[in-house]
Amino acid sequence: MSGKVWFSSVMSNYLIGNKQGLRDKYYGEDWEPAQHEVIRASAKVLEAMEKHTHGYALERTDFPEATAVFDKKCFRRVGDLFVVGRFYAVKERLAEVLARFDLGNGGLVPFPIFQEDLKTPVEGKFYYLNFGARKRTILPNESKNVELVASNSATGVEIWKVNPWAEDGDVALSAAALAGPDLWIEEIVRDGLFMSEALAAALREAKFKIDFELKECAGLWRRCNDRVLPRPALRFRNPAHHPAGSIYRQNPCGGKGGRLSAINWRRFECQREQDCAAHQHGDTRRGAERFGHRTSCF
Template sequence: MCDAQRHTQFVRGFSADLDDGEPQVFSRQEKDDTFSKNDMGIPLARDRFPEKVYWRNKWKFDKSLPQFFHSGFIFINEKAANILRDHDLGQGALYPVDLFENDRVTPIEANILTLCIGNQKDTVLLDQSENMKRLWPRHDFFSPQLWVEDDNIVVDRSCLEGPDLWADPKIKFVFFMSDRLGQALIKARMKNAVKLVRCRVS
């Protein structure tokens, strides 16, 4: 399980511009809809993801970019993308994105892609899992506690079939990957870069 989306150290201040006059313009409602559907693993077309994002702070961006970061959209670098490409992404996809300074002209040199999760597997066994919380009363959406540990979350054996990357539609703000994909990221020394948490298969 990738748990990076819920932790502030993975947030970077980039935004798809709302009104820059480009052919591709995202309203706030459209962005929120994309965030929600991507979080649930619903396949989404290229035009639901930005081709450009802008540093939204007043000072110049002068830091190196991590291998995984997010600001609503999920971003990964080329190294991580190459590992994902070597696995079965199903209806998931990687879309290139250009980064710019807040002047909206100066490029930030980086090979970055946005991640469309694109697959659903309803496999988390809530009655066997630990450190899970219901997010809202009367709604069946759950999320791991921030202190979730390896093997706290139990998944059904059916998760072993199909794509190597997916979301469970009832579990918010995390996504899942096969052991073979997880091990490939660990071998590339990216376990902490994507904050991997091991799940137990029942």
């Protein structure tokens, strides 16, 4: 996987799955009523939905057996990514793109969509997007515009969400994000998809009629001769200067904490590239100063 990772907030888009004109049939159950109102789900379906949104691979019988169109006008508006029951599904063109990448233990599960008679198949191919990869690489304390939404004092587990106004570089990940599947869900992030640079590029190139709301993550790594080097922390918490423990970016050229200006950020990145080059030419002392120890400039 290349040295870039992308975050998608598409799972937070409530318009996906809203009034699609579909009714579902689960295994061993009758067809749901033909209505736009959300049907109360059984405990079994809710359990499967919870696993689905947390990135666990499901069995075929966990998904609806089939779905059918009862409102053609609404169904015509359904995009390449949609919802069947309470599970994400994709149309054929998006499936073809996803199939080229590592989806972990999940994959694409075909299912039928019928017309109003519940017998005649709708033209086209449709697939459930069976998530099957989970990672724990996000670094909340190094990130910006992330919010703690739940915590368990007994286990120490915290659940975070990325705010809708997050920008490129706000979400920080460890180098472990570069390994493994191209599409995954972070264990401690609610309603977020993460993907490799290759997959993000393929989605952009295909120009689907859906906004995946991609934001580039800040990878806390740099590569020098295939060696992964840690990236210095870019934030600090200073309750003395900033009420309520607000997190601010640290000024790379000294001084009080605050947002990095575009100029200072470019100077910071330029200096890191110089350090990387110095490391490649054997100047390990300089690399150690920059990457292993804090200096006056950082």
